[in-house]
Amino acid sequence: MPSLKDLKNRIGSVKNTRKITKAMQMVAAAKLRRAQEAAEAARPYATRMNAVIAGLTGAAAGSDSAPRLLAGTGSEQRHLLVVLTSERGLAGGFNSSIVKIARYQADKLRAEGKDVAIITVGRKGREQMKRDYSDRFVKHVDMGEVKAIDYAIARDIADDILDRFEAGDFDVATLFYNRFQSVIAQIPTARQIIPAVLDEAETEIETETGGASNLYDYEPGEEAILAELLPRSIATQIFAALLENAASEQGARMTAMDNATRNAGDMIDRLTTQYNRSRQAAITTELIEIIAGAEAL
Amino acid sequence: MADTMQFDLVSPERSLVSVPVREVRLPGTEGDLTAMPGHAPSIVTLRPGLVTVVDASGTATEFAVTGGFAEIAGDSVSLLAERGHPRAEITQEVYNEMLADAHRRKRAVDEREDVGHDAITAAAKLLADMQALGTHIGLDPDQATVPD
Numbered sequence: 001m002p003s004l005k006d007l008k009n010r011i012g013s014v015k016n017t018r019k020i021t022k023a024m025q026m027v028a029a030a031k032l033r034r035a036q037e038a039a040e041a042a043r044p045y046a047t048r049m050n051a052v053i054a055g056l057t058g059a060a061a062g063s064d065s066a067p068r069l070l071a072g073t074g075s076e077q078r079h080l081l082v083v084l085t086s087e088r089g090l091a092g093g094f095n096s097s098i099v100k101i102a103r104y105q106a107d108k109l110r111a112e113g114k115d116v117a118i119i120t121v122g123r124k125g126r127e128q129m130k131r132d133y134s135d136r137f138v139k140h141v142d143m144g145e146v147k148a149i150d151y152a153i154a155r156d157i158a159d160d161i162l163d164r165f166e167a168g169d170f171d172v173a174t175l176f177y178n179r180f181q182s183v184i185a186q187i188p189t190a191r192q193i194i195p196a197v198l199d200e201a202e203t204e205i206e207t208e209t210g211g212a213s214n215l216y217d218y219e220p221g222e223e224a225i226l227a228e229l230l231p232r233s234i235a236t237q238i239f240a241a242l243l244e245n246a247a248s249e250q251g252a253r254m255t256a257m258d259n260a261t262r263n264a265g266d267m268i269d270r271l272t273t274q275y276n277r278s279r280q281a282a283i284t285t286e287l288i289e290i291i292a293g294a295e296a297l
Numbered sequence: 298m299a300d301t302m303q304f305d306l307v308s309p310e311r312s313l314v315s316v317p318v319r320e321v322r323l324p325g326t327e328g329d330l331t332a333m334p335g336h337a338p339s340i341v342t343l344r345p346g347l348v349t350v351v352d353a354s355g356t357a358t359e360f361a362v363t364g365g366f367a368e369i370a371g372d373s374v375s376l377l378a379e380r381g382h383p384r385a386e387i388t389q390e391v392y393n394e395m396l397a398d399a400h401r402r403k404r405a406v407d408e409r410e411d412v413g414h415d416a417i418t419a420a421a422k423l424l425a426d427m428q429a430l431g432t433h434i435g436l437d438p439d440q441a442t443v444p445d
Binding site: 038041042044045046048049052150151154155159215216217218219220224225228229232235236239 | 305307308309310311312325326327337338339340341342366368375377379405
């Protein structure tokens with residue numbers, strides 16, 4: 001049985017914890033709004049880029065001279081996994097869920113006898129994957145100094161990946177990140193970026209318009225434009241993934257901190273009840289002692 | 298026939314401009330061109346340069362873009378640029394930064410031996426276009442610090 005003093009201290013400490021988690025929740029909520037706005041603002045560019053590429057690839061995919069970024073290297077032996085995580089923890093299962101699917105994919109590829117290389121973005125993912133895969137790490141991008149995600153970061157990452165691709169370091173590249181669905185739901189997603197995969201929705205649009213490539217004049221030629229756009233599209237996809245990830249991180253943290261705040265509240269209630277009971281018990285015991293003492297006289 | 302069309306300037310981070318315009322002059326990779334309402338649908342890649350937008354009253358606004366591409370349809374022009382600034386916002390500092398980026402890219406390509414001739418030409422051309430842009434709008438390309 002803890003003493004009254006102990007209980008009081010515990011209540012005090014849990015109250016402090018609640019203050020902190022509450023504050024973190026509110027900060028996350030504010031940051032979430034900003035992250036969502038950023039993701040929203042970046043959408044028109046990505047949509048148009050995808051639409052144009054979808055129009056072009058319809059024609060190019062069949063031909064023999066299709067760019068390697070689209071057609072692939074013809075092999076699927078070497079895989080590059082790009083794992084996007086956050087710099088900070090206390091965000092519920094945010095980082096673990098990304099690492100989990102990345103790990104699953106890495107193990108699966110290894111079991112199939114394929115080569116796996118890993119690029120980590122964000123400290124948390126690197127820490128979690130270090131134990132099993134440290135020999136697979138080829139690069140780490142530190143996001144600690146980054147205040148707001150801008151396109152330049154995505155382009156740097158994309159340039160690095162493209163350099164490796166040009167150098168023949170890998171055949172298939174996949175992005176791992178959390179897709180933001182809502183504040184309570186973030187979906188861990190694996191997205192193949194090289195060779196380019198067309199979303200079903202985009203393909204549908206294309207078939208509806210009967211192949212956009214027939215409608216437009218291209219200057220320079222279709223293939224030259226495609227060769228220029230595909231690398232940009234990689235950067236755009238990474239940028240979109242980073243933004244989604246940032247929104248997801250704040251959403252996950254908000255939910256986690258909301259739970260923590262509620263838990264702390266419950267705990268305070270429980271401890272307060274226990275404290276009051278103990279206090280009452282102490283008073284009763286004291287009274288009984290006094291009455292018993294008085295009766296004995 | 299409508300005498301204006303919709304002009305959108307979109308960067309990866311956000312939509313910068315969305316206005317009705319009468320004509321758009323674009324710095325295409327293979328030469329400048331002007332798009333007016335009813336232009337044949339085209340997709341054109343751009344080199345770094347100035348985009349001039351003329352609105353219904355004939356007022357011209359200029360934007361500096363660092364490459365990208367434009368999607369021209371009969372009643373709209375969408376310009377997707379990695380960076381775009383209204384000309385007034387291009388100060389020597391902004392320009393220096395843009396130029397430093399071009400220098401960096403060229404250097405990165407120069408240092409690698411495995412890249413093809415095309416990539417080297419492309420990077421050199423990018424740099425040259427950027428320098429031409431600076432001279433054109435009255436900024437000094439030599440002030441940019443070339444990164445080591």
